[in-house]
Amino acid sequence: xxxxxxxxxxxxxxxxxxxxxxxxxxxxxxxxxxxxxxxxxxxxxxxxxxxxxxxxxxxxxxxxxxxxxxxxxxxxxxxxxxxxxxxxxxxxxxxxxxxxxxxxxxxxxxxxxxxxxxxxxxxxxxxxxxxxxxxxxxxxxxxxxxxxxxxxxxxxxxxxxxxxxxxxxxxxxxxxxxxxxxxxxxxxxxxxxxxxxxxxxxxxxxxxxxxxxxxx
Ligand SMILES: *Cc1c(COP(=O)(O)O)cnc(C)c1O
Numbered sequence: 001x002x003x004x005x006x007x008x009x010x011x012x013x014x015x016x017x018x019x020x021x022x023x024x025x026x027x028x029x030x031x032x033x034x035x036x037x038x039x040x041x042x043x044x045x046x047x048x049x050x051x052x053x054x055x056x057x058x059x060x061x062x063x064x065x066x067x068x069x070x071x072x073x074x075x076x077x078x079x080x081x082x083x084x085x086x087x088x089x090x091x092x093x094x095x096x097x098x099x100x101x102x103x104x105x106x107x108x109x110x111x112x113x114x115x116x117x118x119x120x121x122x123x124x125x126x127x128x129x130x131x132x133x134x135x136x137x138x139x140x141x142x143x144x145x146x147x148x149x150x151x152x153x154x155x156x157x158x159x160x161x162x163x164x165x166x167x168x169x170x171x172x173x174x175x176x177x178x179x180x181x182x183x184x185x186x187x188x189x190x191x192x193x194x195x196x197x198x199x200x201x202x203x204x205x206x207x208x209x210x211x212x213x214x215x216x
Pocket of ligand 1: 026068
C-alpha cells in the first residue's frame, strides 16, 4: 500500500505527507487494530457503532474515524470515542453529535458527507445543501468542521466524481478556511482521489484482504 500511495502522490505531483491513510478495520478483529497501531498506523476507520465502540475501548491509542452511515440515536455513543466523524449529512445528526460531544466533554472533528449523484441510498447531503450544513457544523458546540467526504457513486466515473467533490471542497474552504480535509478514495479508486486532492484515503480490503460476507 505504501508503494501504491507514493506512486499515486508522485503521479499527482503531490507530497506523500499530504495524504493520510485511514485503514478501515471493519469486520476485522480487535487484534488487527492493535497490530496496526504497533506498526505505527494509528488512523483507523469503522462503519458500525457497535463494532467501533468495542474496538475503540480495546485500542484507545488509535485515532478512530467513523465512516459509516450514522443513525441519530447512535451519535452520543460515537461522540465518546471517535476522533472524526466522516459522515455528517443532515441537521439532526449535527445536533445529536454536538450534544454528545458536549456531554462527553470532547471535541469531535466532522466532515460533511456529500452525495455526488443525489442518490440517498449511501448517505450524504445533496450538493446544493452542503454550504448550509457546513455552516451548521461550524457553529455547533463541540464540533470542528474539518472538510468534506464522499464515496464515489456507481453511476459516475471516480475521476469525474472526485473532481466534483474537489470543487465543492474548495467552496467550503472559501467560507471555512480551516476545513481542509477531503476524505475520498478507497481500495479501488484511491489514485483518482489523490489526483484531485484527497487528503485522507479510506482503505480496507487492499490492506487487510477481502471481507467474508456475513451470512444469515
Ligand atoms: C468499507 C469502506 C471503505 C473501505 O473500502 P475498501 O474497498 O475495503 O477499501 C471506505 N469507505 C467507506 C465509507 C466504507 O464503508
